Amino acid sequence: MFIRSVERDTSLDAFRAEVRDFCERELPPEVRRKQALGQHLERHEYDTWLKRLGAKGWITGKWPKEHGGLGWSPAQTLAFNEELGRAGAPPLVPFGVNMAGPVIYTFGTEEQKRTYLPGIIRNDTWWCQGYSEPGAGSDLAALKTKAVRDGDHYLVNGQKIWTSLAHWADWMFCLVRTDDGGKKQEGISFLLIDMKTPDITVRPIIAITMSHHLNEVFFDDVRVPVENLIGQEGKGWTYAKFLLANERVGNVEISRLEHAFDALNRLLAETREGGTPLADDPLWRRKVAEHEVNLAAVKALMADQLAATAEEGGAPTLMGAAALKLRGTELQQALHQSVMDVLGRYGQIYQTDALHSGWNGELVGPAETTGLVYEHLYRRAATIYGGSSEVQKNIIAKGALGL
Amino acid sequence: MPAFSSEERQLLNDSLRDLLADKYTFEHFKKLARAEDGDGFGRADWATYAEMGWLGVSLPESAGGAGGGATELGIVMAGAGRFLLLEPLLGTIVLGASAIERIGTPDQQKLLGDIAEGKLTLAFCHYEPDGGYARNFVRTIARRDGDGYVIDGAKAHTISAHTVDALIISARIGSDKGPVALFLVPRTSAGIKLSPAPALDGRRGAAVTLTSVHVPASAKLGTNDTDQMDAIGEILDRGAIAVCAEAVGAMAAVTQITVDYLKTRKQFGQLLSQFQVLQHRLVDMSVTTEEARALVHAALQAIDDNDPQARKAVWKAKVKTAQCARFVGGQAIQLHGGMGMTDELVVGHYYKRLALCETLLGDGEWYLKQLAAEVA
Numbered sequence: 001m002f003i004r005s006v007e008r009d010t011s012l013d014a015f016r017a018e019v020r021d022f023c024e025r026e027l028p029p030e031v032r033r034k035q036a037l038g039q040h041l042e043r044h045e046y047d048t049w050l051k052r053l054g055a056k057g058w059i060t061g062k063w064p065k066e067h068g069g070l071g072w073s074p075a076q077t078l079a080f081n082e083e084l085g086r087a088g089a090p091p092l093v094p095f096g097v098n099m100a101g102p103v104i105y106t107f108g109t110e111e112q113k114r115t116y117l118p119g120i121i122r123n124d125t126w127w128c129q130g131y132s133e134p135g136a137g138s139d140l141a142a143l144k145t146k147a148v149r150d151g152d153h154y155l156v157n158g159q160k161i162w163t164s165l166a167h168w169a170d171w172m173f174c175l176v177r178t179d180d181g182g183k184k185q186e187g188i189s190f191l192l193i194d195m196k197t198p199d200i201t202v203r204p205i206i207a208i209t210m211s212h213h214l215n216e217v218f219f220d221d222v223r224v225p226v227e228n229l230i231g232q233e234g235k236g237w238t239y240a241k242f243l244l245a246n247e248r249v250g251n252v253e254i255s256r257l258e259h260a261f262d263a264l265n266r267l268l269a270e271t272r273e274g275g276t277p278l279a280d281d282p283l284w285r286r287k288v289a290e291h292e293v294n295l296a297a298v299k300a301l302m303a304d305q306l307a308a309t310a311e312e313g314g315a316p317t318l319m320g321a322a323a324l325k326l327r328g329t330e331l332q333q334a335l336h337q338s339v340m341d342v343l344g345r346y347g348q349i350y351q352t353d354a355l356h357s358g359w360n361g362e363l364v365g366p367a368e369t370t371g372l373v374y375e376h377l378y379r380r381a382a383t384i385y386g387g388s389s390e391v392q393k394n395i396i397a398k399g400a401l402g403l
Numbered sequence: 404m405p406a407f408s409s410e411e412r413q414l415l416n417d418s419l420r421d422l423l424a425d426k427y428t429f430e431h432f433k434k435l436a437r438a439e440d441g442d443g444f445g446r447a448d449w450a451t452y453a454e455m456g457w458l459g460v461s462l463p464e465s466a467g468g469a470g471g472g473a474t475e476l477g478i479v480m481a482g483a484g485r486f487l488l489l490e491p492l493l494g495t496i497v498l499g500a501s502a503i504e505r506i507g508t509p510d511q512q513k514l515l516g517d518i519a520e521g522k523l524t525l526a527f528c529h530y531e532p533d534g535g536y537a538r539n540f541v542r543t544i545a546r547r548d549g550d551g552y553v554i555d556g557a558k559a560h561t562i563s564a565h566t567v568d569a570l571i572i573s574a575r576i577g578s579d580k581g582p583v584a585l586f587l588v589p590r591t592s593a594g595i596k597l598s599p600a601p602a603l604d605g606r607r608g609a610a611v612t613l614t615s616v617h618v619p620a621s622a623k624l625g626t627n628d629t630d631q632m633d634a635i636g637e638i639l640d641r642g643a644i645a646v647c648a649e650a651v652g653a654m655a656a657v658t659q660i661t662v663d664y665l666k667t668r669k670q671f672g673q674l675l676s677q678f679q680v681l682q683h684r685l686v687d688m689s690v691t692t693e694e695a696r697a698l699v700h701a702a703l704q705a706i707d708d709n710d711p712q713a714r715k716a717v718w719k720a721k722v723k724t725a726q727c728a729r730f731v732g733g734q735a736i737q738l739h740g741g742m743g744m745t746d747e748l749v750v751g752h753y754y755k756r757l758a759l760c761e762t763l764l765g766d767g768e769w770y771l772k773q774l775a776a777e778v779a
Contacts, residue, residue, distance in 0.1 A: 137740050139670035162741045207744050208736075208751035214744075273535025283768070337729075344762030345535040347560030347610075348603040364560055364600040364610050373603060380736050380754070381744045388740060390680065 012079045019058075019080055023087030026052045032088050038371010040211065040355050041090060043126070043168045049089065050123035059097050060121045062309075067105040067113065068121050074306030078254065078299070085255025095127035095165070096120035098250035100173045102315075103190070103243050107231040116171075116192070129247075130160040130174030130193070130217065131240070138391050140175075141184045141237060145219060147176035147191060149226070154178075154191065156222040162385070166202045166215040169195050175240055178233050190236035192228040209377045210352045241318065244387060248321040249305045251386045252328030256375075257295055260335040263372055264288065267342045270366055278342060287338060294331045301327060319400045322392040329382035329389070336376040343369060350374075406471045406707075412478060418455060419482035426451070427486040429749045435489050436605040442566040443607035444489035450521050457482075458496050459519025463504070466515035473641065473706035477648035477699065484652030487749075487756055489606055491524050491563035493763070497645040499525030501638045502571050502585055506624040506631055511587070524567040526590075527642070528558040528611050529635065536765040538639060539632055541583050543613065545574040551619040552576075554586060554594075558611040562763075564590070565599040565609035571624075572613065573635060582630035586622045593617070604755035640717045643764045644706065647699045647717075647724040650760035654692040654728060657735045657753035661685065664739055675738075684738060688731050695720075695727040715777070718770045724760070725767030732757035 031049050034041055053059050062077040063069020072080065084091065092098075101120045104112055119125035136143040145158025156176060166172070172193045179187030193200070199222050205214040231239055265288065268279040278284050301324040305316045340348070346365035353359050354370045363369070383389040397403040407415070427448065435445050452458050461476040462468025469475070476497060483492050500518050503511055517523035534540030543556025554574050564570060570588050575581040588595070594616035597609040625631070662685055665676040675681050702720040705713035732754040736743035743750045761767065 132741065135669075137670060142670070206746040208746055208754070210746060214741075271535065272533040274537035274540050275533055278535070283772075333733075340758065341762075341766060341768070344766050345530075345559070347562075347600075347608060348759055348762055349560055349600045350603040351600050362598050364598050377603075377751075380733070381741070383737060384740050384744065388737070 012076055015076060016079050016083050019083035020087060022056070023084065023089050027087060027089050031090065034357075035088050035090050037367060038355070038374055039357065042357065046090065046093065047123065050093070053092075054122040054124075057121065059092060059123055060101060063097075063101065063105070063121075067101075068117050074303060074310050077306060078303065081253070081255045082258065085258045091253050091255050093126070093165070094247070094250045095129055095169070095173075096123070096125065098246050099129060099243050100127045100171070100192075102246055103173065103230060103239050106242065106315075107190075107239050111227070112192075112230070119170075125170045126165065126168050128163050128166045128169035128172045128195070128217075130163065130172045132162045133159055134161050138388055140240070140387075141188065143175055143177060143188065145174070145176050147178050147189060147224070149178075150223075152226050153223045154226065154229075156191070156193065156219045156224055158219050160217040160219075162205070163202075163215045163217050164213055166195070166217050167204065167212070171195060172217070173230075173243075175236055178236075185237040186234060188236035188240065189233045190230040190239045191224055192230065193222070193224050194228075197222050197224065207378065208380070209374050211355060211374065213378070242315060245316040245318050245321040247386050248325040248392075249302070249309075249316045251325050251382065252298060252302060252332075254299060254302060257298065257328070257332055257335065260332065260339065260372075260375065261291060261295060263368060264291070264335060264338050264342070266368070267339060267366060267372075271342050271345055273345065291331070291335055291338065294327075294334070298324070298328045298331050318395055322387075322395045325386060326389055326392050329379075332379050332382050336372070336379050339372050340376050343373065348373070406469075407475050412475065415457075415460065415475060416478050416482070419457065419479065420485070422451070422455065423482060423486040423488075427488065429487075429752075432487050432489065432752070442563075443601075443605075444491065444563070444566075448488075449490050449524070452490065452492075453519065453521025456519075458521055459515075461496070462500060462515050462519050466512065467519040468515065472703075473644065474700075474703040476641075476645060477703045480645045480648040481652035481655075484649035484654075484756065484760070485656045487604075487653070487752055491526065491567055493642060493645060493649075494526040494561070494563055494567060495524050498527035498638055498642045499571055501641045502527065502624060502634075503587075505634050505638065506585060508624075508626055510621075511624060514587075523569070524563070525569055525571055525587075526561045526564040526567045526608075527571045527638070528561045528564060529571075529573045529639070530559040530561075532557050532559055532610075534559070536769040538636060538765075541573050541575050542579060543572065543574040544579060544581070545576050545584065545586060545618075545623075547577065548617065551617060552586070552623065554588070554613045554616040554618060556613050558613075560598075560600060560602070560608050560610045562602060562606050562608040564611055565597050565607055566590075570595070570611065572611075573631075576628055582628055583632050583635065584628070585624040585631060585635070586618055587624060588616060588618055588622060602759060604752065604759045606759070637714075639764055640714055641706070643721045643770075644699065644702050644717045646760050646763050647695070647720050648703070650724050650728045650757055651692065651696045651699050653753050653756050653760065654688075654695060654731045657750060657757075658685070658688045658692050658731060660750060660753075661688065661735050661738050664742075681738065684734060688734050691727045691730050695724045698723050715774065718774050721765065721770040722767045722774070725762075725770075728757040728761050 057070050061070040061072040065071040104116050133143050147154040147156045174191045174193050178189040199220045201218040203216045204212045271278045308314050349365045350373045351370050457479050459468035461471040464470040545552040545554045572586045594614045596612040599609040601607050668675045698720045702716040705716040735750050
């Protein structure tokens with residue numbers, strides 16, 4: 001109890017100021033404008049900004065120095081994400097920095113580290129996650145995409161689903177089955193696949209947001225060089241779980257929670273009932289205070305996990321990550337529900353055309369509306385992606401409580 | 404003595420179910436909702452509803468209606484929820500018809516016949532941008548001008564306001580202290596600016612700005628200048644319970660869809676429906692739906708019985724239904740997993756419709772506050 005602390009570090013004030021100044025100077029105005037309205041960014045718009053962050057080493061600031069990171073403390077990492085959110089910058093894209101990178105520097109060969117890490121540090125490469133399949137969602141280990149050794153290559157056949165940003169990705173980290181016998185966890189391997197390889201088909205899935213973010217990815221005799229295997233063949237489930245713990249910590253994006261909290265407060269100030277701002281309503285003030293308490297609790301759970309990660313050879317624990325993911329995603333949905341409760345007064349307008357560049361129509365209701373409704377809808381998946389809440393509870397039941 | 408016997412209600416319910424299951428498929432819904440050049444709903448479907456007698460189900464027989472009460476209207480609205488109907492039922496046969504029936508002159512009552520025949524569609528534009536859900540917040544003003552009125556003001560986004568034949572606009576007569584009256588204004592009148600925008604659930608609508616809109620004296624519903632706030636309250640209550648009935652229809656449908664899905668989806672070597680934790684969740688969805696249905700039914704009954712407590716019964720139903728809709732809609736997506744997040748499944752569309760039902764004409768918190776104020 002109360003053992004590992006995230007130390008309060010007043011020296012971070014200077015770092016925070018540096019991040020703020022940098023965002024002020026370097027965040028492209030168009031990105032800032034679109035982010036404020038909740039509009040979708042194009043890949044090139046993300047790229048411009050992320051490459052500037054990457055040149056400072058800030059995308060991977062929390063990585064250990066020996067792998068090209070800056071060795072930031074947990075407190076510094078939290079401070080960085082907070083300042084990004086406050087500056088109106090888009091949150092980092094997690095697939096390289098939180099997922100592929102740590103697996104590669106923890107389990108990969110020196111050659112693999114040299115090949116893949118610089119692209120993540122500088123944001124020269126975009127990654128996507130080949131995990132879920134139509135028959136393997138909650139039961140991820142039931143995956144069927146097959147990789148069969150053929151000389152210096154694996155021949156990959158099968159299908160992945162819910163692949164965020166596969167249409168932008170240069171690379172995929174992919175779980176494949178290399179052995180059908182034995183326990184289903186034991187025949188899984190972890191492959192890195194170049195998305196430009198022939199015979200990979202990416203098909204869009206339109207989500208309830210009415211936007212394209214998710215995809216299906218089909219592999220039809222796709223040839224992947226053997227040197228793209230991470231670690232040992234058949235040990236992929238170990239790396240997959242390591243990645244999942246990181247993913248689940250990453251699912252709780254403090255900067256997004258703060259953005260939603262701030263947006264709620266702005267809407268409450270802007271929206272009137274019977275001529276009086278909702279912000280003056282004691283029931284709404286109570287609700288906001290409740291959100292603030294829960295936000296503090298989630299930040300505290302997050303600090304625990306970051307402290308665990310910062311220790312020598314440390315990583316988030318499956319148990320701790322599960323608890324954080326449960327509470328963090330519940331709060332995210334609760335915040336966005338409150339936002340919707342306010343927006344109900346404007347008729348729950350959802351002008352999906354306004355999400356896209358170059359739309360010049362008339363916005364009805366508060367300018368942020370469309371982006372916020374999008375977030376509300378998209379974050380219904382927060383308790384599904386990265387392992388559903390039900391799966392997180394099973395992990396805690398089994399692992400922490402021994403049930 | 405209810406206007407319809409139980410057998411007649413069953414027939415009404417079954418005719419809605421059978422016809423809509425056949426004609427108003429999910430594909431049909433998507434086609435109507437997304438047609439770039441359409442109204443966002445089906446004109447031909449509207450004509451069918453008229454033929455089937457659904458539009459006039461609760462209108463007086465003298466106006467060509469079936470003389471049903473609130474309960475019969477509830478049956479139609481539950482069908483609208485079950486099949487995600489896009490047509491302007493709430494504005495036309497609930498709020499609009501209720502306003503004309505309650506306040507209209509004998510001459511204006513003739514419009515009820517047009518409603519029953521499907522020849523008149525309406526949007527009830529009462530709430531205002533700075534009013535939120537407050538019912539008595541009317542800043543739109545109708546100044547006398549010769550034989551008629553000139554109306555200025557703004558109304559919040561209202562479903563189907565962009566395309567219906569006429570808008571019913573609430574306005575204070577003379578000044579911001581004047582009595583509130585309702586005006587029936589053709590949508591295409593000079594001075595009306597419509598700012599169209601789709602709602603979350605794909606139904607289209609518009610916010611309305613009125614600038615020096617000239618209307619004849621006959622546009623005002625009723626003849627005298629007494630304040631109509633009480634009648635507007637009753638009209639909105641009628642709308643609120645209709646929205647609740649719509650939500651109950653949607654909840655029942657999406658709960659069944661979720662039960663069916665869990666009986667087909669296998670993970671960890673067994674059907675999802677065999678996991679006890681998920682069975683209990685489905686039970687909670689089912690009980691929640693039943694609870695809302697029972698309370699909405701009780702409120703509809705109270706209205707038809709002229710129970711003096713009917714108003715509070717409606718408010719209670721709206722509070723409970725809003726809570727139930729949130730739970731059932733959210734769980735429907737959760738239990739479908741990633742599939743529930745896709746536009747190609749109907750589940751997400753129920754989620755969105757339920758979100759609208761929660762907030763249209765006031766959310767659960769607002770009605771809870773009204774009940775609390777009466778306790779105090």
